Amino acid sequence: MSETFTGSFTQQEPIPEDAIEAALAVLRHGRLHRYNVAEGEAGETALLEQEFAAQMGAKYCLAVASGGYALATSLRAIGVQPGDNVLTNAFTLAPVPGSIASVGAVPVFVEVTEDLTIDLEDLAAKADQAKVLMLSHMRGHLCDMDRLMEICNAAGITVIEDCAHTMGASWNGVLSGRHGAVGCYSCQTYKHVNSGEGGLLVTDDDEIAARAIMMSGSYMLFGRHLAAPGPEVFERVKYETPNISGRMDNLRAAILRPQLRDLDTQVERWNDRYRTVEDGLRGTPGLTVVERPKQEIYVGSSIQFLLLDWSEDAVQEVVRRCAARGVELKWFGTPEPVAFTSRYDSWRYADTQRLPQSDRILAGIIDMRVPLTFSLEDCAQIARIIRAEVSAVYQSG
Ligand SMILES: Cc1ncc(COP(=O)(O)O)c(C=O)c1O
Numbered sequence: 001m002s003e004t005f006t007g008s009f010t011q012q013e014p015i016p017e018d019a020i021e022a023a024l025a026v027l028r029h030g031r032l033h034r035y036n037v038a039e040g041e042a043g044e045t046a047l048l049e050q051e052f053a054a055q056m057g058a059k060y061c062l063a064v065a066s067g068g069y070a071l072a073t074s075l076r077a078i079g080v081q082p083g084d085n086v087l088t089n090a091f092t093l094a095p096v097p098g099s100i101a102s103v104g105a106v107p108v109f110v111e112v113t114e115d116l117t118i119d120l121e122d123l124a125a126k127a128d129q130a131k132v133l134m135l136s137h138m139r140g141h142l143c144d145m146d147r148l149m150e151i152c153n154a155a156g157i158t159v160i161e162d163c164a165h166t167m168g169a170s171w172n173g174v175l176s177g178r179h180g181a182v183g184c185y186s187c188q189t190y191k192h193v194n195s196g197e198g199g200l201l202v203t204d205d206d207e208i209a210a211r212a213i214m215m216s217g218s219y220m221l222f223g224r225h226l227a228a229p230g231p232e233v234f235e236r237v238k239y240e241t242p243n244i245s246g247r248m249d250n251l252r253a254a255i256l257r258p259q260l261r262d263l264d265t266q267v268e269r270w271n272d273r274y275r276t277v278e279d280g281l282r283g284t285p286g287l288t289v290v291e292r293p294k295q296e297i298y299v300g301s302s303i304q305f306l307l308l309d310w311s312e313d314a315v316q317e318v319v320r321r322c323a324a325r326g327v328e329l330k331w332f333g334t335p336e337p338v339a340f341t342s343r344y345d346s347w348r349y350a351d352t353q354r355l356p357q358s359d360r361i362l363a364g365i366i367d368m369r370v371p372l373t374f375s376l377e378d379c380a381q382i383a384r385i386i387r388a389e390v391s392a393v394y395q396s397g
Contacts, residue, residue: 002325002385002388003325003381003384003385004325004326004385005325005326005327005378005381005382005385006326007326007373007374007378008371008373009328009368009369009371010190010369010371011371011373012189012190012194012371012372012373013371013372013373015194015255015259016258016259016262018258019254019255019256019257019258019259020255022044022254022255022257022258023251023254023255025254026044026250026251026254027251031043031250032249032250032251033247033249033250034046034063034224034247034248034249034250034253035218035219035221035224036250037224042226043224043250043253044250044251044253044254044257045063045247045248045249045250045253046224046225046226046227047226047253047257048063048200048248048253048256048257048260049061049062049063049200049225049226049227049228050226050227051257051260052200052202052227052260053202053227055260055263056175056177056178056183056202057175057178058177058178058183058202058203058204058227059203059204059209059227059229060202060203060204060205060206060209060227060228060229061200061201061202061227062200062201062209062212062213062216062225062227062228063198063199063200063247063248063252063253063256064198064199064200064201064216064246064247064248065197065198065199065246065247065248066186066188066197066198066199066246067095067162067164067184067185067186067187067188067191067198067199068095068098068099068186068199069199069216069246070184070185070186070199070200070201071095071096071099071134071160071162071184072099072102072103073201073212073215073216073244073246074160074182074184074201074203074208074212075099075100075103075105075132075134075160076103076211076212076215076244077182077207077208077209077211077212077215078132078158078160078181078182078208080103080105080132081103081104081105082103082104082105083104083105083106084105084106084130084131084132085105085106085108085129085130085131085132086100086105086106086107086108086130086132086133086134087108087109087110087123087126087127087129087130087132087133087134087157088100088107088108088109088110088133088134088135088136089109089110089112089118089135089136089138090109090110090111090112090344090355090358090362091112091116091136091138091332091344091358091361091362091365092136092138092162093136093138093164093340093341093342094337094340094342094346094347095164096134096136096162097109097344097347097350098347099134100134100350101347101349101350105132106350106351107134107347107350108126108129108130108353109344109350109353109355109358110122110123110126111355111357111358112357112358112361112362113143113357113361114288114290114306114308114361115141115143115290115291115293116138116139116141116290116304116361116365117141117142117143117144118135118136118143118148119357120143120144120147120148120151122357123148123151124151124155127151127152127154127155127157128155130157131156131157131158132157132158132159132160133152133157133158133159133160133180134160134162135148135159135160135161135162135180136162136164137161137162137163137164137165137166137169137176138162138165139165139302139304139367140165140166140169140298140299140300140301140302141290141292141298141304142166142169142171142176142293142296142298144171144293144295145171145172145174145179146171146172148179149179149180152180158180158181159179159180159181160180160181160182160183160184161176161177161179161180161182161183161184162184163176163177163183163184163185164184164185164186164188164191165191165299165301165302166298166299167185167186167191167192167193167263167299168192168263168264168266168267168299169267169296169297169298169299170296170297171295171296171297172295177202178202181203181205181208182201182202182203182205182208182212183201183202183203184199184200184201185199185200185201185202186198186199187199187200187252187256190369191301192263192266192267192270192299192301193256193259193260193263194255194259195252195253195255195256196252197252198248198252198256199248206229206233207229207233207236207237209228209229209233210222210228210229210233210234210236210237210241211237211241213225213228213234214234214237214238214241214243215241215242215243215244215246216244216245216246216247217243217244217245217246217247218243218247219243220238222234222238266372267297267299269372270299270300270301270370270372271298271299271300272376273300273370273372273374273376273379274298274300274301274303274370275300276376276379276380276383277303277368277370277379277380277382277383278303278383279383280379280380280382280383280384280386280387281305281383281386281387284386284387284390284391285390285391285394285395286307286310286390286391286394287305287306287307287387287390287394288305288306288307288308288364289305290304290305290306300370301369301370301371302367302368302369302370303367303368303370304365304366304367304368305366306361306364306365306366307364307366307390308360308361308364309360309364310363310364310397311397312333312363314393314394314397315331315333315363315364315366316331317393318366318386318389318390318393319331319366321389321392321393322385322386322389325385325389326385327368327382327385327386328368328369329366329367329368329386330366330367330368331365331366331367332362332363332365332366332367333362333363333364333365341367343362344358368382
């Protein structure tokens with residue numbers, strides 16, 4: 001009898017009790033809007049920003065309605081105009097090119113490597129095509145950030161980091177989101193902290209921070225922020241910065257603050273699970289494990305492997321056979337966008353660009369969530385199932 005996995009790939013852990021208590025306190029006093037504070041009260045959202053700025057070693061932080069909103073706000077705050085080109089990864093998810101399109105700018109895609117990171121040679125070759133790079137650390141894979149910043153600094157490119165999958169990760173001792181001008185994080189249920197929806201943005205730049213705060217819908221209440229530049233900076237930008245409301249509220253902030261305090265522990269738990277799956281997959285014929293560089297501290301909240309140069313039918317057969325045994329895999333080669341998964345050529349509002357190297361790699365990328373509700377035994381079982389099914393299809397080919 002072959003074994004079947006019975007767990008749920010979309011089941012996250014419950015919200016911790018201290019976060020539930022904090023949320024109940026907000027519900028009981030009723031001041032959910034971030035600027036609705038009692039005399040002497042800072043408010044959960046302002047405190048969240050202050051604490052996250054300190055955790056990331058950033059001067060400023062803004063909490064917003066979603067990660068995608070943080071990305072679009074960053075583009076606006078650094079002055080991207082309609083019609084401008086913005087470089088970005090070919091391997092990412094729809095909210096990333098979507099944020100570029102939302103400001104009327106044009107995504108220019110950069111190839112992906114077999115390490116699942118942005119191709120730095122292709123980036124260098126395209127560096128004269130844009131003044132901004134929206135760098136997506138897709139599925140938590142960090143490229144050589146030292147080299148990337150050299151390329152971008154030399155070309156005068158401003159970097160916005162999409163850290164939706166790298167909250168808590170670092171490259172060479174520098175936290176993800178702290179290399180570029182702005183770091184953007186998502187607090188949506190499937191990310192590293194869970195408030196249902198939500199986003200955070202960090203920067204050290206006075207004017208980017210002031211503009212982002214005003215855009216998020218601060219009216220003239222920016223003085224209530226605790227991780228913001230001084231009033232003189234707002235004086236410079238307040239008449240020319242539109243209000244594009246996308247604030248966070250005190251209820252979500254209350255849920256997030258205790259979770260952020262636990263982030264390091266959660267990262268270790270994710271990585272224990274990731275390494276258990278990875279160990280179980282290593283050495284499977286036809287399957288390539290994505291090796292992680294020693295400079296990278298990652299957060300294994302999902303795992304990817306490659307079935308490089310396999311036929312479409314064979315990859316689909318693996319996905320089908322694993323699904324039949326309870327293991328949910330996503331394939332980035334699928335020609336039609338499915339659920340959260342899409343490819344650069346699904347985003348037809350962007351100019352059609354042909355990226356042959358990315359086509360080959362995307363056609364081989366298999367992706368799997370690793371929720372913390374899985375035990376290490378679950379992870380070992382999942383790896384056994386994948387190994388058996390990949391081997392069976394590979395041998396029959
Ligand atoms: C790579 C990536 N960037 C950005 C986002 C946007 O985050 P949000 O869902 O909070 O808007 C997501 C969300 O899935 C994502 O996967």
